[in-house]
Amino acid sequence: MKFHSTKNSCSAVTASEAVRAGLASDGGLFVPDSFPVLDSYVLQPDITYMERAIRVLKPFFGGDPAELRIEEICSEAFNFPVPLRWLDDKQAVLELFHGPTLAFKDFGARFLSEFLEKTCPEGMSPLTVLVATSGDTGGAVAAAFHKKRCATVRVFFPQSGVSDRQRAQLTCWGENVTSYSVQGTFDDCQSLVKHAFTIPGLSEKMGLTSANSINLGRLLPQTVYYVHSTVLFRERTGVAPYIVVPTGNVGNVTAAFWAKKMGAPIAGIILAVNANRTIPDYLETGLYNKRKSVATLANAMDVGHPSNMERLINLFPTFEEIRNEVKAFSVSDDQIKETIRRCYEETGEILCPHTAVAERVRGEQLPGMPSIVVATAHPAKFETIVEPLIGKPLEIPASLAEMLKRPRHEISITPDTNLVGLVQSDKVA
Numbered sequence: 402m403k404f405h406s407t408k409n410s411c412s413a414v415t416a417s418e419a420v421r422a423g424l425a426s427d428g429g430l431f432v433p434d435s436f437p438v439l440d441s442y443v444l445q446p447d448i449t450y451m452e453r454a455i456r457v458l459k460p461f462f463g464g465d466p467a468e469l470r471i472e473e474i475c476s477e478a479f480n481f482p483v484p485l486r487w488l489d490d491k492q493a494v495l496e497l498f499h500g501p502t503l504a505f506k507d508f509g510a511r512f513l514s515e516f517l518e519k520t521c522p523e524g525m526s527p528l529t530v531l532v533a534t535s536g537d538t539g540g541a542v543a544a545a546f547h548k549k550r551c552a553t554v555r556v557f558f559p560q561s562g563v564s565d566r567q568r569a570q571l572t573c574w575g576e577n578v579t580s581y582s583v584q585g586t587f588d589d590c591q592s593l594v595k596h597a598f599t600i601p602g603l604s605e606k607m608g609l610t611s612a613n614s615i616n617l618g619r620l621l622p623q624t625v626y627y628v629h630s631t632v633l634f635r636e637r638t639g640v641a642p643y644i645v646v647p648t649g650n651v652g653n654v655t656a657a658f659w660a661k662k663m664g665a666p667i668a669g670i671i672l673a674v675n676a677n678r679t680i681p682d683y684l685e686t687g688l689y690n691k692r693k694s695v696a697t698l699a700n701a702m703d704v705g706h707p708s709n710m711e712r713l714i715n716l717f718p719t720f721e722e723i724r725n726e727v728k729a730f731s732v733s734d735d736q737i738k739e740t741i742r743r744c745y746e747e748t749g750e751i752l753c754p755h756t757a758v759a760e761r762v763r764g765e766q767l768p769g770m771p772s773i774v775v776a777t778a779h780p781a782k783f784e785t786i787v788e789p790l791i792g793k794p795l796e797i798p799a800s801l802a803e804m805l806k807r808p809r810h811e812i813s814i815t816p817d818t819n820l821v822g823l824v825q826s827d828k829v830a
């Protein structure tokens with residue numbers, strides 16, 4: 402299996418090459434030349450998550466030396482539960498927040514780190530992983546790579562843009578992980594990282610790569626939970642569900658479209674966005690206008706120019722088809738709050754603000770229809786928003802409690818910091 406760039410102006414590469422590079426050399430994003438078709442074994446309900454992961458992912462690595470390591474990589478990476486929780490006989494919530502940092506980012510980050518660790522040639526110097534984060538990605542990547550020999554990690558987060566619990570998950574590491582609080586916004590963090598890739602010679606010298614969702618190694622493992630949950634859904638109800646995905650940078654929902662393309666039983670896919678309306682406006686007008694992001698209660702989805710939009714558009718030959726297949730709806734902060742309160746009262750399910758965006762869209766667009774809402778983070782990560790709405794304190798999961806107790810290390814920098822010195826320094830805070 403080969404992968405080509407969405408910009409189509411560099412040669413095709415294997416999965417390993419795509420994962421190591423992060424971004425294609427022409428600046429595009431890697432997408433598969435074709436999609437493997439799911440066989441009857443993968444589509445049966447009675448296999449474990451692990452068995453399904455191995456069978457879904459192996460074909461992408463066909464002809465790649467990493468093919469032989471996929472079983473090991475999956476069994477290290479996916480060692481936590483992935484429950485499908487039923488609200489009634491037709492509506493379910495897919496809980497993707499039972500990994501170490503309590504957000505779905507753990508799936509991609511853990512697969513990526515295990516992949517690099519298991520396929521990194523003996524004696525090779527470590528890669529340098531740069532991550533800009535608005536909150537959840539940085540914690541997941543730091544946790545996944547901590548103490549691995551394959552890479553050193555530098556995390557950049559906006560000094561006053563993350564919750565205290567997110568900050569703990571970003572800064573409780575040390576060893577091969579260094580965390581920088583940038584005196585600026587998430588956009589400043591992203592510019593710092595993007596700039597590093599343009600400094601002549603730095604990328605080759607330091608083995609720079611990105612662990613943001615532009616990296617194929619984060620996207621492929623996310624296809625598995627869509628196959629898994631929709632097969633279980635169909636087994637119980639007899640029909641294929643709609644899927645509603647809380648969306649920011651469009652990585653997670655692209656994985657859902659890839660799973661559908663491979664033959665997962667999915668009736669349709671809906672993007673649920675917060676007040677950042679770039680995508681619904683594009684679908685309505687046909688004009689793609691990137692924006693500055695606006696801050697909302699669902700902060701991990703505050704994206705004005707989603708980087709994986711290129712991959713989504715690449716799946717469809719014409720705008721007409723995009724418009725037929727891709728639906729997107731926007732939800733306000735007031736509606737987020739109202740949905741968290743009401744869902745708890747009616748079903749007992751406690752939603753994080755991101756998941757509430759999707760639950761709201763389900764209620765309005767798919768009333769009573771067979772459907773799965775994707776729950777992307779644990780509500781305890783956003784306790785200052787959720788607790789007043791449900792009127793009781795949330796239990797803190799053990800992995801978070803442990804991280805909150807550890808000493809924190811962060812280095813404060815300005816957005817115009819000289820990255821050459823910083824990336825080459827061995828000093829860890």
Ligand SMILES: *Cc1c(COP(=O)(O)O)cnc(C)c1O
Nearest residue numbers: 537649650651652653701777778
């Ligand atoms: C990252 C994130 C999202 C958005 O996912 P994308 O792949 O960027 O669209 C949604 N919810 C939570 C909790 C996240 O951390």
